[in-house]
Amino acid sequence: MLSGSQIPKRQTVEVSLGDRSYPIEIGTDWIEQFCDTIAGVLGDLSHALVITDAAVETPWAMKVATGLAKMNTTGGDSVRVNLLAVPSGETSKSLTQLDTLWQWMLESSTDRRSVVIAVGGGVIGDLAGFAAASFTRGIRFVQIPTTLLAMVDSSVGGKTGINLPTAKNMVGAFWQPAAVLIDTTVMSTLPDRSYISGLAEVVKYGVIDDAPFFEWLELNASKLIERDDEAVRYAIAQSCRSKANVVGEDERETSGRRAILNYGHTFAHAIEATAGYGEVLHGEAVAIGMQMAANLSIELKLCDPDLLQRQTALLKACQLPTTYAAADVNAMLPVMKRDKKVSHGNLRFVLPERIGSVMLLGEIEGSGVIHAIEACR
C-alpha cells in the first residue's frame, strides 16, 4: 500500500487486448501535453472531431481543440479540427443526438483516417464512442474523461452506446479507444455531487477485485473527499488496473468474467429507470445497488454480514447514499427482467463472497430480490 510520497505523478495502465491494446495515461496538470500524446499514439493525425459536453466546452475541450489546431500533419498541413458541444445530461444519449453527430461528421468531411476525441463524462464517451464505432463502420477515437465516474469506469473497456426510450444502453458497440488520457486537474470544474458519485465505482473495485485497495480506501476516504491529488491519482490508477484486467480477460462480456463489473448495477439500472433518468446519479444508484446486492448475498448465505457493515461504513465515509427510501419494488422488478445481462429471461446477479471477491449467480428467485430491495428502503 503506497503512502502519498510514493505515488507517481504520471503513470500508464495498459489495457491488453492484442491489436486493440491501448494505454490509459494518468497524471495531474498535464492537459497541455495531450495533443502530442494523441499524435504519438495515432501515428498519423490530419482531422480531429472533438465532441464534448456543453458544460466542459470551456475550458477543457477548447484547450484540446486549440492545441490540436496548432499541430501539423506529417505532410506539413495544419491538422483540421471540428468541435461540437452536446447538451449535458443522460437525455443526450439518444438516437436523435447520434443522428445529429453523424450528420455533422458527414458535413465535416470525415473519413476513415479521422479521429473522434471525446471530452466529457460517460454520456459523451458512450455517445461519441458509438458515433466513432459506426461512422464508415468504425474510425479511431480517444477518450478524455472529465468526470471521476468516466475516468474509473466508462472511458475504459470499449463499451459505447445510446439509450432507447425505455432501456438504458440497449444499443451500441464494443469499440476500444486508441488511448484514454486522464488529467485530474480537469475535475476542478466538476461539482461535488458528481465527484462523490464517481467514488461509488471506486469502492466497487475494492469489493469485487482488490481487498488491499478496499483497506486503503477505508484509511484514505477523507483524502479522497478533500480531492487530494495524490490520493485521487492512486484511486484512479488502481480502479483502472482492476478494470483493465477484467476487460483483458473478457472483452465482449461472453465468459461471465466481465459481468463482475456489474456488481450493484442490475439494481442500479432499475433504480435509475424507475426514478427517471438523471434524478438519481449513476454512482449514487450503484452505491445503493451494491447495498441491495450485499443484502441479497447475506440472505442467500453467500457472505458474512460483516461485509455489508464495512461496505456501508466506507460508502458513508465517501458521503454516498446507502439506502433508498423511494425504492419501488413493483416498478423495479420488470425493469430488471428486461436488463440485457439477463440470459434467456433468467435473473442473474453479481454477489459478494468476501471483500475482494464476487460470484455470478443465476436462477435467483424474485422473493429474495424483493427482500434485498426492501432492506435498503
Place this chain on the structure above:
Amino acid sequence: MLSGSQIPKRQTVEVSLGDRSYPIEIGTDWIEQFCDTIAGVLGDLSHALVITDAAVETPWAMKVATGLAKMNTTGGDSVRVNLLAVPSGETSKSLTQLDTLWQWMLESSTDRRSVVIAVGGGVIGDLAGFAAASFTRGIRFVQIPTTLLAMVDSSVGGKTGINLPTAKNMVGAFWQPAAVLIDTTVMSTLPDRSYISGLAEVVKYGVIDDAPFFEWLELNASKLIERDDEAVRYAIAQSCRSKANVVGEDERETSGRRAILNYGHTFAHAIEATAGYGEVLHGEAVAIGMQMAANLSIELKLCDPDLLQRQTALLKACQLPTTYAAADVNAMLPVMKRDKKVSHGNLRFVLPERIGSVMLLGEIEGSGVIHAIEACR
C-alpha cells in the same frame, strides 16, 4: 473448369476469420433443412428474430420461421420465433427503420443469446445485420440471401449498415454472420431485372480475381441467363470463394486488399446517388461503373483496350447495361469525393491491369475521371 455433371449439388465455402469464421452453404431446393443447419451452427437456439423483406415474407421467410417454431431448445421448450417484414427497397436502409427494428427487438424480449435471421436481399442483410451488431452491442445473426446480388456479395463479409439521407452505407458495423445459407430455389420468385443485376457482381469477380472463371462466364453466360441450376450454383460458389479469400485477408478494409471488391463501385455509388436511390439497380450501376473504371484504366495506360472489349461483350451477354446516357459528371464528382473509400480527400480507384488482376490507384486527376464517365454516355 467444371462442366455441368461435375458441379456438386451442395457445397460449403468457408470464410476464414479466426474465431469469427463461418460457412457459406450453397445448394438447390434444400430450404427445408435450413433450421437444422442453423441449430447446428449456433449450438444453442432459444429465440429467433426473423427479419425479412415484405416481398419474400411469403413463401420464404414464413417457411424458415415455421420451421424454427417447430424446433425445441436443448431444455425442451419450443424455440421462440418473432417475424418482422420490412417494406421493400433501399429506402428501408434508414435510421427510422433501424429504430423500428430496435424497438421491436426490445418488445420481443431479445437478449444476448437471441439470433437475428435475415431473409432477403442486400437491404435486409445490411439493415438486420446492423440491428444485430448494435442491439445489446452485438448478437448473432444468420444470412439467408434471396437475391443473386446478396448471395454473391452483400451477405458475405460482414459489412452491415444503413444510409444517411445524402450518403449511402455511411454508418454501420463490420459484423460477421454465423452462417450464410443459400438455396438457389428461392430465386424462383426473383424478377428477371433483379437477377440480371446480380450477374454484374459475378462478372466483377472474374475481372478482379479469377481469369479462368471469367472465361467460364464467357462460355456459360447463356446458361446463367436461363438460370440453369448447376451453372447458377457454380457461379455463386466461385464468387463466394473469391470474396471469402479477399475478406479473409483484409476483414476491415485496412490493408487495401479488400478495396479491390469495390471495382466499379465508386462510379456506381455516384450513379445511384445522382439518379436517386432505386432508379438504377445496384448491379446495373456496378456494370456501368466497371465500364467507366476500365475506360479510366485505358486512359492511364494501365491496361489493354482488349480488356474493355471482353468486359463489354460479357456484360452484354449477361443482358447488363454497358453505357449510361444520363451520366451527369458535375453531379457525380462531388459524390465521389465524399465516398468513404476516399482517404484524406484523395480520390482512389480500383483499376484493371488484365482480366483477373486489378490495382488500387490514388491521386487520380479529375480530368481523367471526367473522360472515363463521358466515354460511357
